[in-house]
Amino acid sequence: MWAASTLVFVLLRLAPGDPYAMRFEGLPLPRATIEARRAQRGLDDPMPVQYARWLGNIVRGELGWSEQHQRPVRDVIADLLPRTALLMGLALVTSLSLGMWLGAWQGTRAGSFGDQVATTSTLVLYSLPEFWLALLLLQLFVQTLGWLPATGMVSAMHEILPFGERVRDRLEHLVLPWLALSLVGVSVFARFQRSSMRDAWREPFVRTARAKGVAERGVRWHAWRTALAPVIALAGLTLPALVGGAVFVERIFAWPGMGNATVSAVNARDYDLVTAAVLLSSAVTVFGSLLADLVQRMVDPRVGS
């Protein structure tokens, strides 16, 4: 976490521009005003001084001030994070559960017609860039069929709708970005799960279990448990997306989440917001790896020993 956020801190300051270059772009502001503002924010201090100050603030839990949003970074993230977590969380749960189910099913039927159809389908989805899939969904369900809203998290008049309609409105807006992310996610997890399940399915313990008269369902359960390791590792690595968001999908569907905001913040050189986002993402990466290790030990005792 420290290394990643420090690297971002340094790289951002080495990159051309600063928070005021974009913010005041095209405005005939006196140079003195801009310099005064830079001085007020300590941006004219040497980089080590800025770094020490930033580190001190982080230790105290102060994430800084977003020049782009003109609000404390803490407030900006508090707004953005739940939206990204909702979208990415739903997509992750869907991808994981459907992907594991599909992959396990394919692994036990490797080479069958059903497996070949599923493999081809997941390969096609796996090959599709998320943004392309998003545009395709947009074209189909919004512009051609007109079934779903195109952009945003809620409609413009959301607050004035009755409660039930507000729920429906929120869900409708969720469908397309969730679908775009989940379709790709399912194919990724399915391919990993299929491969490991197929290998497990060929292990001697499967034959032994059958020979001992274990029911087919039980055999599949045992094989699946041993085939979980790569999927769990992959899920752990995917966890940071919960806070990092999906840039292209968020942008196409105008979903006001972390991914979109972080890219805008990088362009606007919103130093504090970018470093806070990286810090958060690093924390979840570490947490995701730890969680994956823990879960792997739980499902496969051999890992611990």
Next chain:
Amino acid sequence: MSISDRARSLFLASMSVLTLVACGEAERPIAGADPGEPGGTVLIALVGEPRTLLPALMGHEHEQAIVEVVYDRLAEIGPALDVSDVAQFAPRLARRWEWADDSLSIAFTLDTRERWHDGAPLVANDVVRTFALYTHPLVENGTASLLGNIDSVTAPDASTAVFWFKQRAPQQLYDAVHHMFIMPSHLLADVDPAALAAAPIARAPVGTGRFRFVRWTSDGRIELVADTANARGRPPLDRIVYEPVPDVGAAMTKLLAGESDFAANLLPQTMDQVANSATVRALAYPSMRYQLMSFNLRAPGPGARPHPVLGDRAVRRALSMAVNRERIVRAVFDSLGEPAIGPVPRLGLSDTLAITPLPYDVEAARTLLDSADWRVAGPDGVRARDGVRLRVRVMVPSTSENRSRMAVLLQDQWQRVGAELVVQQLEVNTLRERLADGEYDAVTNGWSLSPGLVGLRQVWMTSAIGADNYARYGSDVVDANIDSTLLAFDTETRTRTLHRLVQTIIDDAPAIWLVEDRVLAGMHRRIEPGPPTPLGWWHGLAQWQIAPEQRLDRDRIGLRTAP
């Protein structure tokens, strides 16, 4: 149920986690919906979320589009946009104004019927505080430089604000009223100017405009409703909702999907889609902006040495004459732009026939280069002189598709006269840093002039080298004529000096003026906007209306707002 409905229901029902979605096609009930007041709801897609709604801090279009209807000026310039014709100005917060005998002060009498949206009366101290904040050195306000001729503002009584000027100028009234939206002193009295952005009023504005602020939601939507107690009467619409979108593509999607009623700054190549829509119509607003390729007349870097290629006037003229701007404009903008004629757009010139742009003449361009001893040196056909190739690197912001396309077309046209153009697509921050350091040969950029043409000082005067004079162009004749133009009281003198300065700049060719492009927008057909003006699509937004028979469900919500 139609096949379409069945398919829809089937699809939605299959979304296992979203089964609630599967419903019919009927329009949604609005809580307690009633016919409401005459009016309607307009949804506007804005590219980018505003940072602030405080006039003294606003800097960009998506902020001004909101501020314009929440706050007011003291007076409004007339439709002819003549800054020196005082008879054209229409009263707003000021009921009338009187000039001092020496013309060095103007006393504005405020309309005592005007109230702030929180009920407080408008007082002269509001004007005093507004001026103080707009011109405070720690307030990042882009218009402060335009208020330079105003020495101070005083309030002899509660309903009179007096503007004191440093010198007589034809646009004193315009300077006093146009650049500032009056802000409430009772909510800003104790605010530290350096911390203005953090003041509550920056996110929850209290103005005198015909719409009052309702909410700014965490996902960026900003809702305004008609101010029914407004001294100038309630506006025809009930409500305006602004929704931020990340880019023009998303704005276009919302517009075509019926989720927005209006989106501006659309790309010319997308206007076909708008025109083909059954519900949306295309609009082209006139503008005072133009796009150009500015040459760097000085050698890259901080010094004042002339540029090895572009420091030569004959070369610049030849490169300008090699450009078929008509073809470029048609290729990129189709009929939605016109070839620019010079440093002042057509709307700023009373007689465009008095201006002679450099002609498109490839043969003459070749001859000019030959006579300047730039000869074709190698098999690639690029000219050179004393070992220096006729090569210009032009910086193009990576975010501007139109400028990239224009640069590529320029590349092709220059090739025909033996000049090489290298397109450098740069991230905006990198581009700006190079501009500040003078490290470039040429840059494609755009300028938007205000009606007073004071922007000429900012872009073309010698004193602006190192700031916005990207051509690093200096001319005593031009400097003198800019001053004469801006300070001339009689129309004839102003026209004469303006034409002289424009022609001098064109003849010196510090840039190639490419296009005067219009602001393209898409609007729902049920909306009747006011007459278009170059001041911005938002100017007159308070007069937009929707005929009762055209109204949709959301137009009939009335003035009700959610808690």
